[in-house]
Amino acid sequence: MKRLRLTLEVARWEFTRFYKLKNELKAAAYMIIIGTVAFFISFLIGRGADDKPELIIINDNMVAIDSTIYDHFEISYAQTGEIDSLIAWVGTGDADGLIVVRSIDDGELYIRNERAWMLQLEHLFTDFRRKSIIAKTDIPDETLETILQSFTIKTVFYDEDAAGGRIIERTFAIIFIIAMIFAVFIGFGYQFTAITGEKQQRITEQIVSAISPQTWIDGKIIGITGIGIATVLLYGTIVFFGILLVAQFFGPGFLTPLVYVNVWKIIAFLIVCLLGIILWNSFFAAVAATISDPNTSERSAFMMVPIIPVGFAFGALINPDSLIIKILGIFPLTSSSMLPARMMLTEVAVWEFLLAVLLLLLTIWFFRKSAAKIFTFGMLMYGKEPDIKEMWRWIRET
């Protein structure tokens, strides 16, 4: 009980030391302001993009150009004799471009600089070419339309009632995975600062003369996991209110898919993601315990490790029921992102879920124990980082 109290005191200390709600709210406000400004700038750029480019066409060979070109360009026609003066005109910027159509197959575009509309122009002339060739074959318009139609597939789910919830559950699963990675990366920064910072500031000796290294590490893992979760919750709340605001414009129907949500599945996502955050924080604590200076240590590269399972999760999209994907859905270092991915794409057996949770718990236990052991032996090693062999020996020692 006393140890639990001390662990929670350390957790509280770490949490309040780094998490300042006032600063977080300020940061969120800045992000909203910057986001709003960026949105308006994009909007203005978009409006600017609506201005049609002025294009001059020299079409002495009378290639068929249909009226769709007027939807995208301001068009004027000219003769070959004027070409030199028109090129000069393009050079001064008075016209955006000059296209000399040589035949149905090719032409030249005179332009000052590369522009995004060049691709569109190419598509249009490709279309004119196709239509011109088809016109020569005397195929009726209706037949041509039928030829160009694509094959239609209507998806019918075995459990049609569950289908409505699939999209929203998939959305939730993606949100949870993103939130987990967000929380994990926040934890990484603080965990390294908290552990290596104390070592650098020579505080550790004083602390561990009062509390056990295990209590100290556990408190840090809990406190810093708390920071990640609090940050995710804060931004989650902001996004939630943003959605409510959007719902005001689109009507309550916007939120209707929520009724299809399988609450148990959402709780399962939540449990796995939460354990995932704790697992990675325990892992970071163990890594940080081996580091003297995070600015120079090559072990800082370990921060990239949690990204790897997220990459694997995309593999689940191809075949969620393959054996390797099933194994990665249970394996503790990958399950926190693979299992939600599988759960949103296929049916996952209860035993698979329970086994994944059990293995996650055992791995968390192993990481936190290892972190404390490595810290106990390595805390007085200033300037030198223990090698893997030394660490493994420490972990095995009782």
Add this chain to the structure above:
Amino acid sequence: MESMYDTVVTVTNIEKYFATVKAVDKLNFSIRKGEVFTLLGPNGAGKTSMVRMLLNIIRPDRGTIQYKIGSNSFPSPSDIGYLPEERGLYQDISVLKTLRYFGIIRGMERKHAEEKAMYWIERLGLKERIHEKIQSLSKGNQQKVQFIASILHAPSFAILDEPFSGLDPINQDLFTQIIRELTGNGTTVLLSAHQMQLVERIADRILLINKGREVLSGTLDQIRRLSDAGTKLTINLDGTVDLSKLSNHPSVQNIESINATNYVIYIKPDTGYGDLLTTLGTHFNVQSIHSGHMSLHDIFIKAIGTHE
């Protein structure tokens, strides 16, 4: 003799190796309740290793450490106070929050820790800085915060490694006074310090170690006797000085030249120096003369020199 006193901790045949270096070599000592026990020794003598073993931060390779505080084999965190040699505080946290946290992890209730912190903050003249971050404090004031953190919870046994470093003479006196108050209230203090004058004033018993081994131990008087530390005369002479007339005198153990006119003459133990004074008066133009015991500093230098 030890059985006459209540001991707080008994150290028996302690040895500690770091790779091939023997940091502590068969040390034996016990610390009595309510005393100021001082560990003395040059840099690298093994003092900090011994302190860390007493705190269970590192474990001895051989030997035993037996505590007689509380009911467990090792005292609870609330029984021990520790001011480490390696100074360190959370630089971005305020004075009060830092002390409250250190009090809590030593087993104090939050409110009690805050009250006690307030008392000591005021006592050590940091009241105006209470909400300031540690990084804004001078080295001396940071030292005060660290000192408070080690005694805030009124430990039974306080281990103070170099408590006077970075302090001006006024604050050194204040710390000395507080340490005496602590022992007066039943706290036992293990002190490791280099300020010999302060140690002389405050230490009840001294253990002098070098290269991990005991060199001398006991009270200051016992150490003086054990180290053959006699009287010393500090003299100021005028004119040309021929020291051979002094160095051959039967009462003189050694002569140390401070500069061209000032000398320290070490008298052999248990010998008088009346005849030496006559010699001085006859052959030299003595401007001033002071007699006194050999200081702890002198004993330290002599003993370590002999041990080397």
